[in-house]
Amino acid sequence: DAGVIQSPRHEVTEMGQEVTLRCKPISGHDYLFWYRQTMMRGLELLIYFNNNVPIDDSGMPEDRFSAKMPNASFSTLKIQPSEPRDSAVYFCASSLPWTSGLTGELFFGEGSRLTVL
Amino acid sequence: KNQVEQSPQSLIILEGKNCTLQCNYTVSPFSNLRWYKQDTGRGPVSLTIMTFSENTKSNGRYTATLDADTKQSSLHITASQLSDSASYICVVTNQAGTALIFGKGTTLSVSS
Numbered sequence: 244d245a246g247v248i249q250s251p252r253h254e255v256t257e258m259g260q261e262v263t264l265r266c267k268p269i270s271g272h273d274y275l276f277w278y279r280q281t282m283m284r285g286l287e288l289l290i291y292f293n294n295n296v297p298i299d300d301s302g303m304p305e306d307r308f309s310a311k312m313p314n315a316s317f318s319t320l321k322i323q324p325s326e327p328r329d330s331a332v333y334f335c336a337s338s339l340p341w342t343s344g345l346t347g348e349l350f351f352g353e354g355s356r357l358t359v360l
Numbered sequence: 361k362n363q364v365e366q367s368p369q370s371l372i373i374l375e376g377k378n379c380t381l382q383c384n385y386t387v388s389p390f391s392n393l394r395w396y397k398q399d400t401g402r403g404p405v406s407l408t409i410m411t412f413s414e415n416t417k418s419n420g421r422y423t424a425t426l427d428a429d430t431k432q433s434s435l436h437i438t439a440s441q442l443s444d445s446a447s448y449i450c451v452v453t454n455q456a457g458t459a460l461i462f463g464k465g466t467t468l469s470v471s472s
Contacts, residue, residue: 247403285464286404286449299458334403340457347392347453349460351403 247352249335255358261323264355267316268337276349277310277320278334286334292318325359332356362387364452364463372469377440381466383433383450391453395424395435398447398465407435407448440470 248267256262268275276291290300295312303310307326312318322329336351364385373379385393392411396404408417408424410433416425421438437444450463 286462288460288462336403348406348409349394349404351405353401353403 247335247337247350249333249352249355251355252353253356253358255360256325257360258326259324260359261321262325262329262357262359264320264333264335264357266318266320266335266352268318268335269350270316272337272339272350273315274338274340275312275318276336276338277318278336278351280332280334280354289320289333322357325357327359330357330359362452362454362459362461364450364461366448366450366463366466368466369464370467370469372471373440375440375442375470375472379437379440379468381435381437381448381450381468383435383463385431385433385450385452385461385463387452387454387461388431389455391455391457393424393426393433394451394453395422395433396449396451398449400446404449437468440468442470442472444468445470 250265273294277289278286279289280286289302290310291298292312308322310320332354334351334354336349338347338349340347367382392409394409395407397407398404407422408419410417410426412428423436426433447465447467449465452461
């Protein structure tokens, strides 16, 4: 398996523009997570899905952020409009049931580095 | 509030030396504790995962220990190599399985 695939790897945009980040989880994994990582705050959970259904979106910072998972092999994280404080690395991760010890291991993508000017 | 605190924040050691990274948590009860390695510009990769009943888990030169009584875990790296330079992140899963609580990581630099 190719692992979790994210695109784009790097995105530079101007304040006010719409940003869409994409993720393809590992086939067969029924949990998908979106994280944001900054130097100050480390890794923060934004939202996670189970079987394509959003379970917990309490980490989504505000209404400018939205996430969808239309099918088991694709998810998007959208920021509209983007602001400079959104600059961070956004990670997607997938897993089998994640309380199940080894089988619940989180597999991360390589991340999307977003810079909002 | 469930928290995971890691120390030191950063560490520099010479190649070949050993080092120990610390993780203190307040998550109680918890399901499991994980250590991840994150190379610069890459996503985190799992090193070890321990349930509350396990005391130690090894993965090559990496050995994680867990003391559930004191709510402390450590990651020991033996005979460090340049490729060990990375950020090491401690993650605790709560017992309900509803949350993964991440530490902010320790940045390790191994120099020759």
